[in-house]
Amino acid sequence: MYGLLSQASKKVIDQGCRKVMESLLTIENLSVDFVSDKAHVARGAEEVISAVKNVSLSVKRGEIVGLVGESGSGKTVTSLSILKLLPAPPATYRSGRILFSEHGDRIDDLLQQSPEDLQRVRGNKIAMVFQEPMSSLNPVFTCGHQVVEGLMAHKNITSQEARKQAIDWFSKVRLPEPEKIFQRYPHQLSGGQKQRVMIAMAMSCHPSLLICDEPTTALDVTVQKTILQLIRDLQQEQNIGVIFITHDLGVVAEVADIAVVMYKGEIVEQNVVREIFDRPQHPYTKALLACRPVNHQRGERLPVVADFLGKELSKSEIRNSKLEIRNSKFETREELLQVKNLSVWFPTKKNLFGKAVDFVKAVDGVSFEVYKGETLGLVGESGCGKTTLGRALLRLVEPVSGEIIYNDIDLTARKGDELKSLRKEIQIVFQDPYSSLNPRIAIGPAIAEPMKVHHIYSETKNRKRRVIELLENVDLDPGHFDRYPHEFSGGQRQRIVIARALALNPSFLVCDESVSALDVSVQAQVLNLLNDLKKQLGLTIIFISHDLSVVHYLSDRIMVMNQGRIEETGNADDVYFNPQRDYTKKLVASIPGLL
Secondary structure, eight states: OGGGSOHHHHHHHHHHHHHHHHOSEEEEEEEEEEEEHHHHHHHSSOEEEEEEEEEEEEEOTTOEEEEEOOTTSSHHHHHHHHTTOSOTTTEEEEEEEEEEOSSSSOOEEGGGOOHHHHHHHBTTTEEEEOSOHHHHSOTTSOHHHHHHHHHHHHSOOOHHHHHHHHHHHHHHTTOSSHHHHHHOOGGGSOHHHHHHHHHHHHHTTOOSEEEEESTTTTOOHHHHHHHHHHHHHHHHHHTOEEEEEESOHHHHHHHOSEEEEEETTEEEEEEEHHHHHHSOOSHHHHHHHHSOGGGSOTTBOOOOGGGTTTOOOOHHHHHHOOOOBOOOSOSOOOEEEEEEEEEEEEEEEEOTTSOEEEEEEEEEEEEEEEETTOEEEEEOOTTSSHHHHHHHHTTSSOOSEEEEEETTEEGGGOOHHHHHHHTTTEEEEOSOHHHHSOTTSOHHHHHHHHHHHTTOSSSHHHHHHHHHHHHHHTTOOGGGGGOOGGGSOHHHHHHHHHHHHHTTOOSEEEEESTTTTSOHHHHHHHHHHHHHHHHHHTOEEEEEESOHHHHHHHOSEEEEEETTEEEEEEEHHHHHHSOOSHHHHHHHHTSOOOO
16 A cells, blocks of 8 residues: 555655654544433433543653643643543543553554553553642551552562662652651642652653643642652653643743643643743634733733733733732731731640640741731641631631630630631631532532521521622632532632631631642632722632732731741832842742743
8 A cells, every 4th residue: 555655645654654653652633522321310411521622642761741721622632542541431442542652663542452451561661659648648558558559560679679770769759758758648748749759650661751740730839840840850761752741831830841832622732841831823812811910010900811812912911901909909908817926736646644745836926917808828838737727716726725706706715606706707718628518518518608608598598599699700600509618619619618708798718829739820720819809898808828929919927837837028019029028039039920
Protein backbone atom coordinates (compact mmCIF):
# COMPACT_ATOMS: atom_id res chain seq x y z
CA MET A 1 0.00 0.00 0.00
CA TYR A 2 2.84 2.37 0.98
CA GLY A 3 4.51 1.73 -2.42
CA LEU A 4 1.42 2.93 -4.33
CA LEU A 5 1.48 6.37 -2.68
CA SER A 6 2.87 9.45 -4.41
CA GLN A 7 6.23 10.84 -3.33
CA ALA A 8 4.42 13.85 -1.74
CA SER A 9 2.18 11.55 0.29
CA LYS A 10 5.15 9.46 1.42
CA LYS A 11 6.92 12.64 2.54
CA VAL A 12 3.90 13.76 4.58
CA ILE A 13 3.65 10.34 6.27
CA ASP A 14 7.38 10.25 7.00
CA GLN A 15 7.27 13.74 8.51
CA GLY A 16 4.29 12.74 10.65
CA CYS A 17 6.08 9.59 11.88
CA ARG A 18 9.23 11.56 12.73
CA LYS A 19 7.18 14.10 14.66
CA VAL A 20 5.54 11.32 16.71
CA MET A 21 8.90 9.62 17.29
CA GLU A 22 10.40 12.92 18.54
CA SER A 23 7.58 13.24 21.07
CA LEU A 24 7.44 11.28 24.28
CA LEU A 25 3.64 11.39 24.22
CA THR A 26 1.30 12.43 21.41
CA ILE A 27 -2.47 12.71 21.82
CA GLU A 28 -4.32 12.78 18.49
CA ASN A 29 -7.99 13.80 18.16
CA LEU A 30 -9.01 12.33 21.52
CA SER A 31 -12.76 12.38 22.26
CA VAL A 32 -14.16 10.99 25.52
CA ASP A 33 -17.87 10.58 26.26
CA PHE A 34 -19.73 9.63 29.43
CA VAL A 35 -22.95 7.65 29.08
CA SER A 36 -25.42 8.08 31.93
CA ASP A 37 -27.09 4.83 33.04
CA LYS A 38 -29.43 6.87 35.22
CA ALA A 39 -30.77 8.69 32.17
CA HIS A 40 -31.15 5.35 30.37
CA VAL A 41 -33.37 3.98 33.14
CA ALA A 42 -35.37 7.18 33.57
CA ARG A 43 -36.10 8.03 29.96
CA GLY A 44 -35.41 4.85 28.03
CA ALA A 45 -32.55 6.54 26.15
CA GLU A 46 -28.87 7.17 26.72
CA GLU A 47 -27.68 10.61 27.76
CA VAL A 48 -24.21 11.21 26.33
CA ILE A 49 -21.97 13.88 27.81
CA SER A 50 -18.97 14.85 25.69
CA ALA A 51 -16.24 15.55 28.24
CA VAL A 52 -13.32 15.83 25.78
CA LYS A 53 -13.64 16.76 22.10
CA ASN A 54 -10.89 16.23 19.50
CA VAL A 55 -7.97 17.07 21.81
CA SER A 56 -4.49 16.94 20.27
CA LEU A 57 -1.22 17.79 22.03
CA SER A 58 2.30 16.45 22.45
CA VAL A 59 4.96 16.30 25.17
CA LYS A 60 8.70 15.95 24.55
CA ARG A 61 11.42 14.79 26.92
CA GLY A 62 12.71 17.65 29.05
CA GLU A 63 9.52 19.68 28.45
CA ILE A 64 6.77 20.79 30.82
CA VAL A 65 3.35 21.25 29.23
CA GLY A 66 0.86 23.22 31.35
CA LEU A 67 -2.72 22.08 30.85
CA VAL A 68 -4.94 24.87 32.17
CA GLY A 69 -8.67 25.47 32.49
CA GLU A 70 -11.50 25.64 34.99
CA SER A 71 -13.23 22.69 36.63
CA GLY A 72 -15.18 20.83 33.97
CA SER A 73 -12.90 21.95 31.13
CA GLY A 74 -11.78 18.37 30.49
CA LYS A 75 -8.15 18.66 31.59
CA THR A 76 -8.30 15.93 34.26
CA VAL A 77 -10.34 13.62 31.99
CA THR A 78 -7.65 14.07 29.33
CA SER A 79 -4.85 13.19 31.78
CA LEU A 80 -6.68 10.17 33.23
CA SER A 81 -7.30 8.89 29.71
CA ILE A 82 -3.56 8.59 29.11
CA LEU A 83 -3.40 5.63 31.51
CA LYS A 84 -7.04 4.59 30.98
CA LEU A 85 -7.87 5.34 34.61
CA LEU A 86 -11.45 6.39 33.83
CA PRO A 87 -14.11 3.80 34.75
CA ALA A 88 -15.51 2.27 31.57
CA PRO A 89 -18.48 2.37 31.52
CA PRO A 90 -19.57 5.14 31.85
CA ALA A 91 -16.47 6.49 30.02
CA THR A 92 -16.09 5.61 26.35
CA TYR A 93 -13.28 6.63 23.99
CA ARG A 94 -15.16 7.74 20.88
CA SER A 95 -12.07 8.53 18.82
CA GLY A 96 -8.39 9.28 18.94
CA ARG A 97 -5.00 7.79 19.71
CA ILE A 98 -2.60 8.23 22.64
CA LEU A 99 0.87 7.40 21.33
CA PHE A 100 3.72 6.78 23.79
CA SER A 101 7.34 6.35 22.71
CA GLU A 102 9.61 5.96 25.72
CA HIS A 103 12.93 5.68 23.88
CA GLY A 104 11.97 6.97 20.42
CA ASP A 105 12.23 3.53 18.80
CA ARG A 106 8.76 2.09 19.41
CA ILE A 107 5.31 3.66 19.43
CA ASP A 108 2.51 2.19 21.54
CA ASP A 109 -1.12 3.32 21.37
CA LEU A 110 -2.05 3.26 25.06
CA LEU A 111 -5.77 3.12 24.26
CA GLN A 112 -5.19 -0.23 22.54
CA GLN A 113 -2.99 -1.75 25.25
CA SER A 114 -4.16 -4.80 27.23
CA PRO A 115 -4.75 -4.38 31.01
CA GLU A 116 -1.54 -6.36 31.66
CA ASP A 117 0.55 -4.13 29.39
CA LEU A 118 -0.97 -0.99 30.90
CA GLN A 119 -0.14 -2.23 34.40
CA ARG A 120 3.54 -2.32 33.40
CA VAL A 121 3.29 1.29 32.19
CA ARG A 122 1.35 2.77 35.12
CA GLY A 123 3.63 4.06 37.84
CA ASN A 124 6.66 2.72 36.02
CA LYS A 125 7.00 4.47 32.66
CA ILE A 126 4.22 7.02 33.23
CA ALA A 127 3.51 8.20 36.78
CA MET A 128 0.85 10.50 38.19
CA VAL A 129 0.67 12.89 41.14
CA PHE A 130 -2.99 13.30 42.07
CA GLN A 131 -4.69 16.48 43.28
CA GLU A 132 -5.54 15.51 46.86
CA PRO A 133 -2.74 13.57 48.59
CA MET A 134 -4.84 12.72 51.65
CA SER A 135 -7.37 10.79 49.57
CA SER A 136 -4.66 9.30 47.32
CA LEU A 137 -2.53 7.93 50.16
CA ASN A 138 -3.80 4.89 52.08
CA PRO A 139 -4.40 5.97 55.71
CA VAL A 140 -3.73 2.48 57.16
CA PHE A 141 -0.20 2.11 55.74
CA THR A 142 2.92 4.13 56.50
CA CYS A 143 4.23 6.50 53.84
CA GLY A 144 7.35 4.40 53.41
CA HIS A 145 5.38 1.19 52.91
CA GLN A 146 3.38 2.79 50.10
CA VAL A 147 6.50 3.85 48.20
CA VAL A 148 8.15 0.43 48.74
CA GLU A 149 5.02 -1.28 47.42
CA GLY A 150 5.30 0.53 44.07
CA LEU A 151 9.03 -0.12 43.78
CA MET A 152 8.68 -3.86 44.39
CA ALA A 153 5.78 -4.11 41.94
CA HIS A 154 7.87 -2.74 39.07
CA LYS A 155 11.51 -3.41 39.99
CA ASN A 156 13.29 -6.71 40.65
CA ILE A 157 14.77 -5.66 44.00
CA THR A 158 14.66 -6.82 47.62
CA SER A 159 12.56 -5.14 50.28
CA GLN A 160 15.75 -3.79 51.93
CA GLU A 161 16.87 -2.17 48.67
CA ALA A 162 13.35 -0.79 48.09
CA ARG A 163 13.41 0.72 51.59
CA LYS A 164 16.79 2.34 50.92
CA GLN A 165 15.56 3.80 47.60
CA ALA A 166 12.35 5.11 49.21
CA ILE A 167 14.34 6.93 51.91
CA ASP A 168 16.68 8.32 49.23
CA TRP A 169 13.68 9.70 47.35
CA PHE A 170 12.25 11.23 50.53
CA SER A 171 15.58 13.01 50.84
CA LYS A 172 15.50 14.12 47.18
CA VAL A 173 12.06 15.70 47.60
CA ARG A 174 13.44 17.53 50.67
CA LEU A 175 11.33 15.90 53.35
CA PRO A 176 12.76 16.55 56.84
CA GLU A 177 14.12 13.47 58.63
CA PRO A 178 13.40 10.99 55.79
CA GLU A 179 13.82 7.88 57.96
CA LYS A 180 11.20 9.13 60.42
CA ILE A 181 8.83 10.13 57.60
CA PHE A 182 9.21 6.57 56.26
CA GLN A 183 7.58 5.27 59.46
CA ARG A 184 4.82 7.88 59.68
CA TYR A 185 1.23 7.65 58.51
CA PRO A 186 -0.28 10.23 56.11
CA HIS A 187 -2.35 11.95 58.82
CA GLN A 188 0.87 12.73 60.72
CA LEU A 189 2.19 14.93 57.90
CA SER A 190 1.31 18.42 56.73
CA GLY A 191 -0.35 19.02 53.34
CA GLY A 192 2.93 20.00 51.72
CA GLN A 193 4.74 16.98 53.17
CA LYS A 194 2.03 14.61 51.90
CA GLN A 195 2.34 16.14 48.44
CA ARG A 196 6.10 15.52 48.52
CA VAL A 197 5.50 11.88 49.49
CA MET A 198 3.23 11.59 46.42
CA ILE A 199 5.96 13.09 44.22
CA ALA A 200 8.56 10.70 45.69
CA MET A 201 6.22 7.77 45.03
CA ALA A 202 5.65 8.90 41.44
CA MET A 203 9.37 9.46 40.72
CA SER A 204 10.74 6.38 42.51
CA CYS A 205 10.51 4.10 39.43
CA HIS A 206 12.19 6.72 37.18
CA PRO A 207 9.25 7.31 34.82
CA SER A 208 9.71 8.97 31.44
CA LEU A 209 6.50 11.01 31.82
CA LEU A 210 5.10 12.61 34.98
CA ILE A 211 1.49 13.81 35.13
CA CYS A 212 0.77 16.31 37.92
CA ASP A 213 -2.95 16.94 38.49
CA GLU A 214 -3.40 20.19 40.47
CA PRO A 215 -0.52 19.27 42.84
CA THR A 216 -0.46 22.70 44.52
CA THR A 217 -4.18 23.49 44.87
CA ALA A 218 -5.01 24.88 48.35
CA LEU A 219 -1.36 24.78 49.47
CA ASP A 220 0.31 27.78 51.08
CA VAL A 221 2.04 30.06 48.60
CA THR A 222 5.43 29.31 50.14
CA VAL A 223 4.82 25.53 50.03
CA GLN A 224 3.42 25.90 46.51
CA LYS A 225 6.59 27.66 45.38
CA THR A 226 8.71 24.89 46.91
CA ILE A 227 6.67 22.14 45.21
CA LEU A 228 6.84 23.92 41.82
CA GLN A 229 10.61 24.31 42.11
CA LEU A 230 10.92 20.67 43.18
CA ILE A 231 9.01 19.44 40.12
CA ARG A 232 11.11 21.67 37.86
CA ASP A 233 14.37 20.43 39.42
CA LEU A 234 13.40 16.75 39.17
CA GLN A 235 12.26 17.22 35.58
CA GLN A 236 15.62 18.68 34.63
CA GLU A 237 17.68 16.14 36.61
CA GLN A 238 15.82 13.14 35.19
CA ASN A 239 15.19 14.65 31.71
CA ILE A 240 11.54 13.63 31.77
CA GLY A 241 8.41 15.07 30.22
CA VAL A 242 5.79 16.63 32.50
CA ILE A 243 2.10 17.40 32.04
CA PHE A 244 1.19 19.95 34.71
CA ILE A 245 -2.56 20.44 35.22
CA THR A 246 -3.85 23.56 36.95
CA HIS A 247 -6.62 26.17 36.88
CA ASP A 248 -4.19 29.03 37.56
CA LEU A 249 -2.29 30.60 34.68
CA GLY A 250 0.00 32.26 37.23
CA VAL A 251 1.27 28.80 38.22
CA VAL A 252 1.72 27.91 34.53
CA ALA A 253 3.92 30.99 34.17
CA GLU A 254 6.11 29.73 37.01
CA VAL A 255 6.69 26.19 35.80
CA ALA A 256 5.67 25.42 32.19
CA ASP A 257 7.34 25.71 28.78
CA ILE A 258 4.15 25.20 26.74
CA ALA A 259 0.65 26.28 27.81
CA VAL A 260 -2.46 24.43 26.57
CA VAL A 261 -5.77 26.14 27.45
CA MET A 262 -8.93 24.00 27.61
CA TYR A 263 -12.55 25.15 27.73
CA LYS A 264 -15.62 22.90 27.71
CA GLY A 265 -13.67 19.86 26.61
CA GLU A 266 -11.77 21.52 23.77
CA ILE A 267 -8.34 23.08 23.36
CA VAL A 268 -8.95 26.73 22.56
CA GLU A 269 -5.33 27.84 22.53
CA GLN A 270 -1.83 26.40 22.87
CA ASN A 271 1.54 28.09 22.52
CA VAL A 272 4.80 28.74 24.31
CA VAL A 273 4.14 30.34 27.67
CA ARG A 274 5.58 33.74 26.76
CA GLU A 275 3.27 34.06 23.75
CA ILE A 276 0.21 33.01 25.77
CA PHE A 277 0.84 35.76 28.31
CA ASP A 278 2.02 38.48 25.96
CA ARG A 279 -0.43 37.86 23.12
CA PRO A 280 -3.42 35.75 24.21
CA GLN A 281 -5.71 35.02 21.27
CA HIS A 282 -8.86 33.41 22.67
CA PRO A 283 -11.31 35.37 24.88
CA TYR A 284 -11.30 32.54 27.44
CA THR A 285 -7.51 32.79 27.85
CA LYS A 286 -7.86 36.54 28.28
CA ALA A 287 -10.52 35.94 30.91
CA LEU A 288 -8.30 33.56 32.92
CA LEU A 289 -5.52 36.14 32.83
CA ALA A 290 -7.83 38.96 33.93
CA CYS A 291 -9.67 37.17 36.77
CA ARG A 292 -6.73 36.95 39.16
CA PRO A 293 -6.86 39.46 42.06
CA VAL A 294 -3.11 40.05 41.73
CA ASN A 295 -3.85 41.89 38.46
CA HIS A 296 -6.22 44.41 40.03
CA GLN A 297 -6.14 47.29 42.42
CA ARG A 298 -7.71 46.75 45.81
CA GLY A 299 -11.46 47.20 45.58
CA GLU A 300 -11.88 46.88 41.81
CA ARG A 301 -14.72 44.64 40.75
CA LEU A 302 -13.10 41.51 39.35
CA PRO A 303 -14.06 40.46 35.82
CA VAL A 304 -15.38 36.93 35.31
CA VAL A 305 -15.29 34.58 32.31
CA ALA A 306 -18.78 35.59 31.15
CA ASP A 307 -17.53 39.17 30.71
CA PHE A 308 -15.06 38.05 28.03
CA LEU A 309 -16.73 35.31 26.03
CA GLY A 310 -18.07 36.67 22.75
CA LYS A 311 -15.70 39.65 22.99
CA GLU A 312 -12.26 40.16 21.51
CA LEU A 313 -10.28 42.23 24.01
CA SER A 314 -6.61 43.19 23.78
CA LYS A 315 -4.26 42.90 26.73
CA SER A 316 -4.41 46.66 27.33
CA GLU A 317 -8.21 46.53 27.28
CA ILE A 318 -8.11 43.78 29.91
CA ARG A 319 -6.04 45.98 32.20
CA ASN A 320 -7.96 49.18 31.52
CA SER A 321 -11.53 47.86 31.25
CA LYS A 322 -13.90 50.00 33.27
CA LEU A 323 -14.83 48.20 36.44
CA GLU A 324 -17.06 49.26 39.28
CA ILE A 325 -14.92 50.56 42.12
CA ARG A 326 -16.09 50.35 45.70
CA ASN A 327 -14.91 52.59 48.50
CA SER A 328 -12.40 50.40 50.30
CA LYS A 329 -12.13 52.69 53.31
CA PHE A 330 -14.35 51.71 56.21
CA GLU A 331 -16.41 54.59 57.50
CA THR A 332 -15.79 54.50 61.25
CA ARG A 333 -13.02 53.66 63.69
CA GLU A 334 -15.49 52.28 66.21
CA GLU A 335 -14.22 49.01 67.70
CA LEU A 336 -16.55 46.07 67.25
CA LEU A 337 -14.23 43.33 68.51
CA GLN A 338 -11.30 43.37 70.92
CA VAL A 339 -9.07 40.37 71.49
CA LYS A 340 -6.72 40.56 74.48
CA ASN A 341 -3.87 38.11 75.13
CA LEU A 342 -5.80 35.18 73.65
CA SER A 343 -4.15 31.75 73.86
CA VAL A 344 -5.32 28.38 72.56
CA TRP A 345 -3.14 25.39 73.46
CA PHE A 346 -3.61 21.76 72.50
CA PRO A 347 -2.09 19.03 74.71
CA THR A 348 0.39 16.72 72.96
CA LYS A 349 1.76 14.76 75.92
CA LYS A 350 0.29 13.59 79.22
CA ASN A 351 1.84 12.07 82.33
CA LEU A 352 0.78 8.84 84.07
CA PHE A 353 -2.06 10.66 85.83
CA GLY A 354 -3.51 12.01 82.59
CA LYS A 355 -2.35 15.57 83.16
CA ALA A 356 -1.10 17.44 80.09
CA VAL A 357 2.61 18.24 80.35
CA ASP A 358 3.34 19.44 76.81
CA PHE A 359 1.33 21.61 74.42
CA VAL A 360 1.15 22.94 70.89
CA LYS A 361 0.62 26.67 71.28
CA ALA A 362 -1.65 27.19 68.26
CA VAL A 363 -2.53 30.73 69.39
CA ASP A 364 -0.09 32.28 71.82
CA GLY A 365 -0.96 35.58 73.50
CA VAL A 366 -2.64 37.30 70.55
CA SER A 367 -4.11 40.80 70.84
CA PHE A 368 -5.84 42.86 68.15
CA GLU A 369 -9.01 44.82 67.37
CA VAL A 370 -11.54 44.85 64.53
CA TYR A 371 -13.44 48.00 63.57
CA LYS A 372 -17.06 48.19 62.43
CA GLY A 373 -17.49 47.90 58.68
CA GLU A 374 -13.91 46.84 57.88
CA THR A 375 -12.46 43.69 56.36
CA LEU A 376 -9.47 42.45 58.33
CA GLY A 377 -7.34 39.99 56.37
CA LEU A 378 -5.68 37.26 58.42
CA VAL A 379 -2.86 35.59 56.48
CA GLY A 380 -0.21 32.99 57.18
CA GLU A 381 0.98 29.51 56.30
CA SER A 382 -0.73 26.28 57.36
CA GLY A 383 -0.12 25.65 61.04
CA CYS A 384 0.35 29.32 61.92
CA GLY A 385 -2.85 29.32 64.02
CA LYS A 386 -5.13 31.48 61.86
CA THR A 387 -7.99 28.93 61.58
CA THR A 388 -7.77 28.14 65.31
CA LEU A 389 -7.95 31.87 66.05
CA GLY A 390 -10.99 32.27 63.79
CA ARG A 391 -12.80 29.39 65.49
CA ALA A 392 -11.84 30.62 68.96
CA LEU A 393 -13.64 33.90 68.25
CA LEU A 394 -16.88 31.90 68.02
CA ARG A 395 -15.86 29.66 70.95
CA LEU A 396 -15.85 26.65 68.63
CA VAL A 397 -12.51 25.89 70.27
CA GLU A 398 -11.94 26.94 73.86
CA PRO A 399 -9.13 29.37 74.73
CA VAL A 400 -6.95 28.64 77.76
CA SER A 401 -6.61 32.35 78.56
CA GLY A 402 -7.43 35.81 77.29
CA GLU A 403 -10.53 37.84 76.48
CA ILE A 404 -12.80 38.15 73.42
CA ILE A 405 -14.90 41.30 73.77
CA TYR A 406 -17.63 41.80 71.19
CA ASN A 407 -19.79 44.95 71.43
CA ASP A 408 -18.57 45.39 75.03
CA ILE A 409 -19.61 41.82 75.91
CA ASP A 410 -16.92 39.36 77.05
CA LEU A 411 -17.63 36.20 75.02
CA THR A 412 -15.16 34.16 77.08
CA ALA A 413 -17.37 34.66 80.15
CA ARG A 414 -20.58 33.53 78.44
CA LYS A 415 -21.93 29.98 78.46
CA GLY A 416 -24.99 28.02 77.35
CA ASP A 417 -27.97 30.03 76.09
CA GLU A 418 -26.16 33.35 76.54
CA LEU A 419 -23.40 32.24 74.18
CA LYS A 420 -25.92 30.69 71.78
CA SER A 421 -27.78 33.99 71.42
CA LEU A 422 -24.52 35.88 70.78
CA ARG A 423 -23.56 33.42 68.05
CA LYS A 424 -26.36 34.85 65.93
CA GLU A 425 -24.21 37.97 65.62
CA ILE A 426 -21.00 36.20 64.56
CA GLN A 427 -21.09 33.54 61.83
CA ILE A 428 -18.39 31.51 60.08
CA VAL A 429 -17.95 30.35 56.48
CA PHE A 430 -15.86 27.18 56.61
CA GLN A 431 -13.03 26.26 54.24
CA ASP A 432 -14.61 23.16 52.67
CA PRO A 433 -18.27 23.81 51.76
CA TYR A 434 -18.93 20.18 50.82
CA SER A 435 -17.96 18.79 54.24
CA SER A 436 -19.79 21.57 56.07
CA LEU A 437 -23.08 20.75 54.30
CA ASN A 438 -25.06 17.62 55.20
CA PRO A 439 -25.23 15.52 52.01
CA ARG A 440 -28.64 14.14 53.08
CA ILE A 441 -30.29 17.54 53.47
CA ALA A 442 -31.38 19.68 50.52
CA ILE A 443 -29.88 23.15 50.50
CA GLY A 444 -33.16 24.94 51.21
CA PRO A 445 -33.76 23.19 54.57
CA ALA A 446 -30.01 23.45 55.32
CA ILE A 447 -30.11 27.25 55.00
CA ALA A 448 -33.38 27.41 56.99
CA GLU A 449 -32.05 25.22 59.84
CA PRO A 450 -30.25 28.02 61.77
CA MET A 451 -33.46 30.10 61.66
CA LYS A 452 -35.37 27.16 63.11
CA VAL A 453 -32.80 26.62 65.88
CA HIS A 454 -32.84 30.31 66.86
CA HIS A 455 -36.65 30.61 66.51
CA ILE A 456 -36.51 33.18 63.71
CA TYR A 457 -39.80 33.21 61.78
CA SER A 458 -42.48 31.06 63.37
CA GLU A 459 -43.92 29.57 60.19
CA THR A 460 -42.21 27.33 57.63
CA LYS A 461 -43.47 29.39 54.70
CA ASN A 462 -41.84 32.54 56.10
CA ARG A 463 -38.53 30.75 56.56
CA LYS A 464 -38.75 29.45 52.99
CA ARG A 465 -39.41 32.97 51.72
CA ARG A 466 -36.30 34.17 53.58
CA VAL A 467 -34.22 31.29 52.14
CA ILE A 468 -35.30 32.22 48.62
CA GLU A 469 -34.22 35.82 49.30
CA LEU A 470 -30.83 34.58 50.49
CA LEU A 471 -30.39 32.39 47.42
CA GLU A 472 -31.07 35.39 45.22
CA ASN A 473 -28.63 37.49 47.28
CA VAL A 474 -25.82 35.05 46.48
CA ASP A 475 -26.79 34.77 42.79
CA LEU A 476 -28.38 31.31 42.96
CA ASP A 477 -31.67 30.23 41.42
CA PRO A 478 -34.57 29.92 43.93
CA GLY A 479 -35.47 26.75 42.03
CA HIS A 480 -32.39 25.14 43.60
CA PHE A 481 -34.20 25.01 46.98
CA ASP A 482 -34.78 21.22 46.84
CA ARG A 483 -31.44 20.22 45.33
CA TYR A 484 -28.72 18.44 47.30
CA PRO A 485 -25.10 19.61 47.79
CA HIS A 486 -23.60 17.08 45.34
CA GLU A 487 -25.68 18.62 42.53
CA PHE A 488 -23.73 21.90 42.68
CA SER A 489 -20.27 23.03 41.61
CA GLY A 490 -17.63 24.07 44.13
CA GLY A 491 -18.34 27.77 43.62
CA GLN A 492 -22.09 27.25 44.00
CA ARG A 493 -21.59 25.28 47.23
CA GLN A 494 -19.46 28.11 48.57
CA ARG A 495 -22.30 30.54 47.86
CA ILE A 496 -24.74 28.19 49.64
CA VAL A 497 -22.54 28.21 52.75
CA ILE A 498 -22.37 32.01 52.62
CA ALA A 499 -26.19 32.16 52.32
CA ARG A 500 -26.52 29.90 55.38
CA ALA A 501 -24.12 32.10 57.35
CA LEU A 502 -26.26 35.15 56.47
CA ALA A 503 -29.53 33.46 57.49
CA LEU A 504 -29.37 34.90 61.03
CA ASN A 505 -28.57 38.46 59.85
CA PRO A 506 -25.13 38.58 61.50
CA SER A 507 -23.08 41.73 61.70
CA PHE A 508 -19.76 39.87 61.82
CA LEU A 509 -18.54 37.19 59.38
CA VAL A 510 -15.45 34.99 59.68
CA CYS A 511 -14.44 33.54 56.27
CA ASP A 512 -11.97 30.68 56.70
CA GLU A 513 -10.09 29.94 53.44
CA SER A 514 -13.40 30.31 51.61
CA VAL A 515 -11.86 30.66 48.11
CA SER A 516 -8.61 28.68 48.45
CA ALA A 517 -9.53 25.70 46.23
CA LEU A 518 -11.76 27.48 43.70
CA ASP A 519 -11.08 28.17 40.03
CA VAL A 520 -9.80 31.71 39.45
CA SER A 521 -13.02 32.80 37.74
CA VAL A 522 -15.23 31.25 40.46
CA GLN A 523 -12.94 32.80 43.05
CA ALA A 524 -13.56 36.17 41.38
CA GLN A 525 -17.33 35.65 41.62
CA VAL A 526 -17.17 34.82 45.35
CA LEU A 527 -14.87 37.78 46.11
CA ASN A 528 -17.21 40.12 44.21
CA LEU A 529 -20.12 38.63 46.17
CA LEU A 530 -18.41 39.26 49.53
CA ASN A 531 -17.70 42.86 48.53
CA ASP A 532 -21.32 43.37 47.44
CA LEU A 533 -22.74 41.80 50.62
CA LYS A 534 -20.43 43.87 52.78
CA LYS A 535 -21.69 47.03 51.10
CA GLN A 536 -25.38 46.02 51.17
CA LEU A 537 -25.52 44.58 54.70
CA GLY A 538 -22.84 46.59 56.47
CA LEU A 539 -20.91 43.46 57.40
CA THR A 540 -17.63 43.37 59.29
CA ILE A 541 -15.42 40.54 58.00
CA ILE A 542 -12.34 38.65 59.11
CA PHE A 543 -11.03 37.02 55.93
CA ILE A 544 -8.61 34.14 56.59
CA SER A 545 -6.37 32.94 53.77
CA HIS A 546 -2.85 31.75 52.95
CA ASP A 547 -2.88 33.78 49.71
CA LEU A 548 -1.62 37.29 50.37
CA SER A 549 -2.69 38.56 46.93
CA VAL A 550 -6.34 37.62 47.63
CA VAL A 551 -6.16 39.05 51.14
CA HIS A 552 -4.72 42.30 49.84
CA TYR A 553 -7.44 42.64 47.21
CA LEU A 554 -10.30 42.20 49.69
CA SER A 555 -9.01 43.72 52.93
CA ASP A 556 -8.73 47.14 54.50
CA ARG A 557 -6.09 45.97 56.96
CA ILE A 558 -3.87 42.87 56.98
CA MET A 559 -2.70 40.90 60.00
CA VAL A 560 0.11 38.40 59.36
CA MET A 561 0.33 35.39 61.68
CA ASN A 562 3.31 33.09 62.24
CA GLN A 563 3.67 30.25 64.76
CA GLY A 564 0.71 31.34 66.84
CA ARG A 565 1.71 35.00 67.12
CA ILE A 566 0.99 38.22 65.22
CA GLU A 567 3.99 38.96 63.02
CA GLU A 568 2.85 42.22 61.42
CA THR A 569 -0.30 44.35 61.18
CA GLY A 570 -1.06 47.37 59.05
CA ASN A 571 -2.92 49.00 56.19
CA ALA A 572 -3.40 46.49 53.34
CA ASP A 573 -1.30 48.45 50.83
CA ASP A 574 1.50 49.04 53.35
CA VAL A 575 1.81 45.37 54.32
CA TYR A 576 1.56 44.17 50.71
CA PHE A 577 3.84 46.67 49.00
CA ASN A 578 6.18 47.55 51.87
CA PRO A 579 6.37 44.60 54.30
CA GLN A 580 8.55 45.18 57.35
CA ARG A 581 9.11 41.64 58.62
CA ASP A 582 11.16 38.95 56.85
CA TYR A 583 8.31 36.45 57.14
CA THR A 584 5.89 38.80 55.38
CA LYS A 585 8.48 39.48 52.67
CA LYS A 586 8.75 35.72 52.11
CA LEU A 587 4.96 35.44 51.67
CA VAL A 588 4.92 38.30 49.16
CA ALA A 589 7.87 36.83 47.22
CA SER A 590 6.06 33.47 46.93
CA ILE A 591 3.01 34.85 45.10
CA PRO A 592 2.93 33.36 41.57
CA GLY A 593 3.21 36.28 39.17
CA LEU A 594 2.55 36.72 35.47
CA LEU A 595 5.33 36.99 32.93
